[in-house]
Amino acid sequence: MKLFKLTDILTQAGILVGSLVFIIIPQNSYNLINLYFIMGGWQVLSLLIHSLFAEGWLAQKDRRSYGKTILWTFITGILCYLSLFAGLPLIMLYLFALLIVSPMFAVWYFIICVKEWRSIKMKELIHLK
Numbered sequence: 868m869k870l871f872k873l874t875d876i877l878t879q880a881g882i883l884v885g886s887l888v889f890i891i892i893p894q895n896s897y898n899l900i901n902l903y904f905i906m907g908g909w910q911v912l913s914l915l916i917h918s919l920f921a922e923g924w925l926a927q928k929d930r931r932s933y934g935k936t937i938l939w940t941f942i943t944g945i946l947c948y949l950s951l952f953a954g955l956p957l958i959m960l961y962l963f964a965l966l967i968v969s970p971m972f973a974v975w976y977f978i979i980c981v982k983e984w985r986s987i988k989m990k991e992l993i994h995l996k
Contacts, residue, residue, distance in 0.1 A: 872984050875913050879977050882906045903969055910976045911937070929979045937972070940965075 886902045914934060947961040 869987055871916070872980065872987060875909075876977070876980050876984055878909060879906070879973070879980065882909065883973065883977065903966075906973050907969060910973060913980075914976070929982065933972075933976060933979060940968075940972075 882902060882905060886906070889902060914930075914937065917930065918934065944958075944961055944965075947957040950957045
């Protein structure tokens with residue numbers, strides 16, 4: 868799990884840096900939406916893997932609250948989609964809100980992963996006391 872955690876953090880950092888580069892270069896701004904899906908997909912996959920296989924993380928409370936937030940965001944999206952059948956176009960408001968909130972979710976999850984990496988590193992050094 869230690870190797871996966873390091874790979875997870877480095878991949879997320881790479882995608883975040885790539886996003887910043889694409890924001891700076893105006894000709895490639897259409898590719899930014901692809902990075903939303905790549906980062907979101909990577910983080911959801913990481914969240915699922917950690918919830919299934921990881922145990923005893925120090926940031927478990929943070930990870931649980933992040934998971935609940937993602938679950939409620941997904942449920943809200945389903946409800947907004949179902950509101951289309953009632954003639955209410957709430958899905959457009961939801962999708963616009965996701966454009967704003969998604970980068971905050973990405974940074975939040977990245978911070979959780981860095982906290983967990985630090986706890987792994989501290990556990991390795993605890994026997995040196």
